[in-house]
Amino acid sequence: MNIKRRIHKDSLVFKLSTGTAVVMIILFAVLITSNLYSLYVVRTNTINSAMSEMKIHIRDIDNSLNNAVNDLNEVAMNIDDITALKSSNESERYFSTMRLSDILSERINISKTTDALAIYNHEHGILLFSNSSRLSSQEKISAADVIRAGLSSQNHKLNDLWSTVEINKKNFFIKAYDFSGTTIISLVKADTLMTLANIKDLSTEQQIVLTDKAGNSLARAGNMSLSDINFPLGNDQQVVNNLAGKYLMISTDLDSSYARLSTILKEKSVLLGLGYIQWVIVILGIVSIFLVPYIINYLNKEIIKPVRALVVGTRQLEQGNLDYQVDGKGSSFEFQTLNNSFNSMAKEIKTLKISAYEEKIELQKAELKYLQMQIRPHFFLNALTTVHSLTYKDKNEDIRKFIDALSKHLRYMFKGGLNMVPINEEIEYIKNYFCMQEIRFPNSIFYVFDVEASVEQEQIPQFIIHTFVENSFKYAMTLEEPLSIFIKIKKDTLDGEDAVKIVIEDSGEGFPQEVLDKVNNSEDTNTLDGYRIGIANIKRTLSLLYRKNNLLKISNVEDLGGRVEIMIPTQKGDKNETDNS
Template sequence: MKVFQSLQFKLIIGIVAVLVPLVAYHLYTNFYAIHVVREKVASSNNDLVDLFMQSKVDQVLEDTNKYLLTRAAGDPDVLSLNLYSESDGEYQMRKARIINRLRDDLVLYSTINTFFVYSRGGQDLTVTDGNYKDFGELADWLDKSSVNDNAGWTVLHNGRGYGLFTAVHASPDVMLGAWIDVKSLLVPFRQLNLGGGGEAMVLGANGEPLSSSSLTDAGLDDLRPQLDLLDDSYVILDQPEGKKLAVGTKSELSDIRIVVLVPERSLLQRLTFFLRAAWIIPIFAVLVLGLYILLLRRVLFMPLSDLMRGMRRIIQGDLNFRLAEDKTSELSFLSSTYNHMADQIKQLRIGIYEQELRVKQAELKHLQVQINPHFYLNSLHIIYSLATLKLYGNVQKMALYLADYFKFTIRTNRSHVTLNEEMKHIRNYLEIQKLRYPDMLEFEIDIPAPWGEAFIPALSIQPFVENAIVHGMRMEGESFFVRMVAEALPDDPERFVVVIADNGEGFPAEQLSKLASGSYMEEADGSHIGIWNVIHRLRLYFGDKAAAHFTNGDPQGAIVRLTLPFNLGTDGGGNEHV
């Protein structure tokens, strides 16, 4: 039986067909909810980043530009600074007043790290806060810039790190400017609730990091091609500590971009139940499916399997297998019905078997009766021949042998005799034949123990001896010799062989072929009733355990080998004597 055609397979497939869509729908709704939450949180954070960029960064940059332009255009010290050389005391005094006013105004711009004044003629850079030696790169840039290079905020790396600066020309040789460390730009973003592990970072125009970050090089490589997506959407980055959601926006007044990284676990911390349920429910469904299959197996599949096994046992002929009573009412009815059916079949089979035995016994009796008249007719022919030859002494011996023979025949109304008893009967028969053919017949009987005690159907061997004399004995030439011997069967200790061999004409080739093929049994007629009768009775009595094999001897003669079971059972009939 194919697996996919079984009831068990169909029931399990049916259950799976119901559970899988439900679990899939549950997973879809959970992950869809997670996706919606991620979208909303990302959109909210993106809006906050835009707001902070506009109000906290770009507004400061714009206000600083306005302040520097106003100061450069309205401060007389700035406008006249280029009129003096750096070694002049007036230059130093004017520069000191400019720096003091810038330092006083610095408190109004908390994001600005320092203001500076640069005199290109003497390459003199003065800062309001910090060590001017840290701004060597800034001085080089200012020295090489032209009047048109002060159009906005520029990213520059100095001795301490990256920063933004802008400079306005008060005159071709004097510039006022401001410097902002990029780390200062991130201070407002700390007010955002980014959760544990969240952070903000500054990226340059090409996506290069301008501030420190926990983002790996691989994460940066994944982020750079998707920077444009951050203006309207978000990007998910895989990091060793977990997934991070990246949102950000670009400054309108500079080439920097603020990117905020929020751990996904903090975004979904309020969806803990849904996250757990997304995995617990499928596992629970698998457990329920397994328990349900175990329950079905115990309640339905095992009883059905026992019922099928019992039916197979009945088909194989075993009627003793019974099903245990089941607690389920439907299956209990099936098991009780099966047991009742098996009992009825067993009783019916016993009755049929007993009827077959009676038929076989009747057939054996009928076949055995067929043997006796056959020999009687032959015996009468012998007596007639002896009387014709006036051998009255032989007639007397013949009468004695016939008396013993008739005693055996009367006694063998029972179904079987021992091999020794059968051989004694054959000896009487051969002595009768020797009286008929003096000096022309010799015989030898060799039945060693324990084969002589084996039981066989009565008159099972005598017809073969009789057939040998009738068809194999020649009236001229050497004496006709018949030998009967019992031998062990080497490969089967439970059976033995009785050999009847002679030195006569042997079997004709056509007859031998029929005997070997078994067709002789189908074509048996009255002239060959002896052989047919014996073979048929042996099959009825012993079944497949008995066999007859016919061959011709070398150089002449016929050989019959009867394979018989070594049966030491009771005789099965009466023990009456005459």
């Protein structure tokens, strides 16, 4: 799994897909960031513009209220007449009332702001009232009733800001002075202030609302409907986003009164502030989103699929399917050229592989014959030496037995070519070999065979067991102690397949460490010294026959001697036997 994952990450398809994805992600990030920044800039500019506009309107409203304060102050300067209203002399009160009435009318006539001026004496119940034409008669009556009902009885201070009061369902700003039981009052309609603030040319997406501190609407300007907005407004913050889910509200306090001025805009109107270039960026971002599937599909069709087809073709060749052809229809000219070259290469590989395979078979046959011949020569020298020795001892019966065993041995050896033989035939040959060695070394040999009956007919390479038995006599045989050899053959498995396991153990000193390392840990056994060449040839023979390098293992058994383990794949063995026959 790790190898497949690593190969996938190193593939051109993965790198191309990753690179395209990274580029698209960066592009989207840039476009989204640019759009968000553009919206932020436009939103900030909209808020700043609204704030600047409201400052102008607030300045006009504060100026109007200051003018109304000037009118109130002008009336308050007539302190003598105001004080005379509480005189016990009726005549004096009458003339004071007449003069103050004229003063009120004069101030109302010249004032552009004040809608009503009133003087009310609590002790005698005298109410002097003068109003502008902006007040209806009903509003005048209601205002007088409100003043008599208790408005004038409130405690008013000179430094109080303008407050608000509702009269006949209209909202008024009110400011008053107290003079020893007499109250001077100024009233200004909220609508008058909005008119004097010169609020006009508002779009259908904007509304300006004058509210009290609690957010209750006092007056409005603009054509936008606020039916989906609930009052009182939560305009205690300077900027409120998503008001009623679709409005932007910017609010500012008035300096001269307990009131706030708020501008309400539709959120979508903010987008109208985007410039030409910013709209181009937004459109490009939207277009890019729709282009991504097309680009991915195009890259998949023109690059990724052809590359995958070549990868599949390469893997098919690796698996030995030399007849596989890559279909190049529909791909670009470059990939068609690559596919045609690949198909031509596959055909050429098939032709060359057949030729090379035939040459390799002939070469392996010759090499195996050479390896087999390398195993045999020293035996003849040993046999001749034994016969020669026995003649000096006049052991004619032993000589006869030895020559009889030798003839059987030679017939087995000279079968010709490389042979696969049944295990029981190799065992009989080894027993004959032991017979000859017992004549050479009387009472010095002990051997045991443990062979499962089910494997006696399994095929193995000729001399595969004999070579190691002969090595035991060459390197483990001593005159001081008898030589013990144990041979066990049984069924086993190798890499999940049926196999025959051959174990050969002797009582010698075992294998040198150098030989153990070279045979078990290295594929190259050609560096073994001359008298160990038999082991090298056996390993090479097994490798050539079964295409595996783990069939031979040698080791030393503590307190015993050398141990040889040989694994023979039964299916491979059967196949080779058939081929050789």
